[in-house]
Amino acid sequence: MEISIKHEKELVVSLKGRLDTVTSVDFTEKMNKEEIKEEVVIIDMKELEYISSAGLRALLALKKSLSACKKELEIHNLNPICQEVFKVTGFNNVLTVK
Amino acid sequence: MSLVRNAKLINRKFITYLIPSILMIFAMQFGSLVDGILVGNFIGNEALSASSLVMPILYVVQIPGFALGIGGAIVVATLLGKRDEIGAKKAYSFSLIVGMGISILFAAIAYPISAPLASLFSDGNALYQQYATEYIMMYLVTDPIITFALLIGSFMAVDNNPRLSSIFYILSNIAKVGLEILFIKVFDWGMYGAALSTGAGYFVGLIVVIFYFASKKRMLKITFNLKESSGKEIFKATSTSALNLLLTAVQMLIVNIFIGKLFNDFDLIIYGLISNMVFLFDLLCGGVLNIIPNLCGIFYGEKDYYSLKSIARKIYWINIIITVLISLFILIFPKAYCQIFGFTPTENVDYINTMLWVYLISFIPYEINKFSMNYYPTIDKNIPSMLTVLLRELIIVLPLTLVLLFTHGLLGYSIACAVNEIATVIIVYVFILIYDKKKKYKGILMCEDIDPETFDVSLENEEVNASIVSEQIIEFAKKHNVPDRESSIVGLAAEEMVDNIICYGYKKEKRNYIDVNMKLVDDTLLLRIRDDGVPFDPTKYDFDENENYSTSGIKLIKNLTDKISYMRILNLNNTVLEIKIKGV
DSSP states (O other): OOOEEEESSSSSEOOOOSSTHHHHHHHHHHHSSSSSSSSEEEEEEEEEEEHHHHHHHHHHHHHHHHTTTOOOOEEEOOOHHHHHHHHHHHHHHHHOOO | OOOOOOSSSHHHHHHHHHHHHHHHHHHHHHHHHHHHHHHIIIIOOOHHHHHHHHHHHHHHHHHHHHHHHHHHHHHHHHHHHTTOOOHHHHHHHHHHHOOOOOOOOOHHHHHHHHHHHHHHHHHTTTTHHHHHHHHHHHHHHHHHHHHHHHHHHHOOOOOOOOHHHHHHHHHHHHHHHHHHHHIIIIIIOOOHHHHHHHHOOOOOOOOHHHHHHOOOOOOOOOSSSSOOHHHOOOHHHHHHHHHHHHHHEEEEEEEHHHHHOOOOOOHHHHHHHHHHHHHHHHHHHHHHHIIIIIIIHHHHHHTTTHHHHHHHHHHHHHHHHHHHHHHHHHHHHHHHHHHHHHOOOOOOHHHHHHHHHHHHTTHHHHHHHHHHHHHHHHOOOOOHHHHHHHHIIIIHHHHHHHHHHHHHHHHHHHEEEEEEEHHHHHHHHHHHHHHHHHHHHBTTTTOOOOTTTTTEEEEESSSHHHHHHHHHHHHHHHHHTTOOHHHHHHHHHHHHHHHHHHHHOOOOOOOOEEEEEEEETTEEEEEEEOOSSSSGGGOOOOOOOOOOOOOOOHHHHHHHHHHHEEEETTTTEEEEEEEEOOOO
C-alpha cells in the first residue's frame, strides 16, 4: 500500500492499494509518527481498492487518538466495495464519510 | 511470494488415523490368533480343526458387520465430504438397521441351521460334528452383537473418533481373550464358550461406545426417516467386500478339501506355515489399508483430488514397503519365521525354503490387489475392484490352483498363488488404463483431473499469509472474469477467515498449515478453508445485532457472503463460504 501525506489546510492522507492485515500495521505506524497540527485529518480512499477488518480497526484507532486531541477524522472517496464494507460494519455511522 | 498447495495439513491427519488403525487391526488379528491357541490347547486339536473348518461359514456370517461397515463408512465419508450431514445420518442409520436386521435373522435361524451346516464340514466324524455345531450356533446367536460392534467401530472412525474406534477394538479383543479363558477353562463351556467370547468381548467393548455417543464431535445420529437414504450407494460400496468374503469362503472350502486329500502330513505342516504368511502381512498392512474408506472417502466427496491422490499414494507405497521388509525378513531368516509358529525345520530345509520363497512372490501383488479392493469402491469405481475380486478369488485362482495342486502338489499351490496375484494385477491395471482413456481419468488412481479453474493453496500460520492469500484469490478471480465486487468479497472472506484461524485457532505456537480452495460453480464462488485449529464454527459465532458498529472480521464476512456452512470433518475445521455473483 502506498501512503502519501500532504499538510494543507487539513492533513490529507491518500491511500493506494490495500488496507489489510499487513498494511494496516504500516498505516498505524506511519500515522503515529506523523506530527498532526491540523484540526481535520482526511483519509482519501480514492485509490484504495480493498479494506479488511484490520484496516477498519486501524481507522478506528486513529479516530480515537484524534478525538482525544479534539481533532476530526474524515473519510473521503470510498469506492463501492469499501462503501459496502463500511455499511455492513456500521462504520459509516462511526466515522465521517464524505 | 506465491502460495502453492501442499499435503502437510492432511499428512498430519494421515498419521492420526494410521496409528489407531494399525493398532485396531493388530488387536483384531491378535484376538483371532489367541483364539486358535486357546481352543487348541484347552479343548483339543479336533476342536481347533473344527473351528478352522467352519471358517467359511463365519465369513458369510460376518458379511453384515464387516462388509456393511466398510460400505456404509465409504458412503458416510463421501456424504460428509459433500457436507450432506443429513444424508450421512441416513446412510449410517440405513447401514445399522439393515446390518442388524440380517444379523438378527442369522440369530433366529441359528438353532435349526447349525447342525446341517456343521455336517457339511465334519465328514461323518461325530466329534467334529458336535464341535462345529456348537461353534456355528453360538456364533450365529451372538451375531447381532458382533455386527453392531463391527458397524459402530467403522462409523466411529469416520465420525471424527479414530482413536475411540481403535480403543474399542483393542478393549473388545482383550476382553475376548480374558473371557475365552474364563468360559473354557473355568466354566468348562467348551466350543460354546469359545464362540461366545467373541460376542461377549465386543459387548464389553461397548463401554467405549458410550463415550462415542456422548462425544461432542459426533455427527452421526440414528434417524428413522430413511427416504433417499443412499441404500443403492451403500450396497454398491458394500458389494466388493461382501463378494470378497463370500468367494473367499467358497474358495477356501473347495481348495481345503483337495489339500486335505492330496497333501501328506509334512506338506500339511508346510502348508500351514505358508498360509500363516497371509496373517502376518494382513497384521501389518491391514491397518494401513483400513484407513482408505475414512480418509479417501471424505476427500473424494469434497472433490479434493489433490488430498485424495496424496493419501492414496502414501497408503499404496507404505504397504509395498512393509511388504518388501517382511518378505526380506522371511527370505533372510526362513528358520526364524518357522520358529514363530513353533516349527523348527530339521529336515528338507531346502524344500521348505523353496516353498516359502515361491509363496513370498505373491505378496507384493497381493497387497496391490488388496489396495484395489479397498480403494476403488471408495472412489465410486466398483468395476476394477469387482474385477479384482472375481479374478483372484474365483476365475483365475480356482482352476489354476486345482490344476497345479494335482500336477505339482504344494509347490504347485505356491506357484498358483503367485501367478493368481500377478495375473490379477496385470489384467486389472490393463483394464484401468483402457477405462481411463475412455472416461478421461488419470493413472491407476482413476482420479478426475484437478480442475485448472480452481484456486488451491496451503499456507503457514503467519499473519502475512492472510494478506497474500487474499491478494492472490482476488487476482485469480479477476483473471476468471469474476466482477470486482465479488472478487474483493471472496478475497476479504479469505483474509478474515485465515487471520482469525492464525490469531485464535492454535493453542501452541508451532508451525501449522491452512488449506484454502476457491472455485466458481455456476454463478457461485465457493471458498473452502480447512484447518486443524481448535474447533470453531463461524455459523454459530454470536454478535450483538444492535451494536452500532463492529470490527469483527467474522461478522463482516457473515454480512458480505451469501452462505456459510461448517463441518468438523477428520477433526479439521471445514468452512465453506458462498458468494453469489450478482447479475449472472
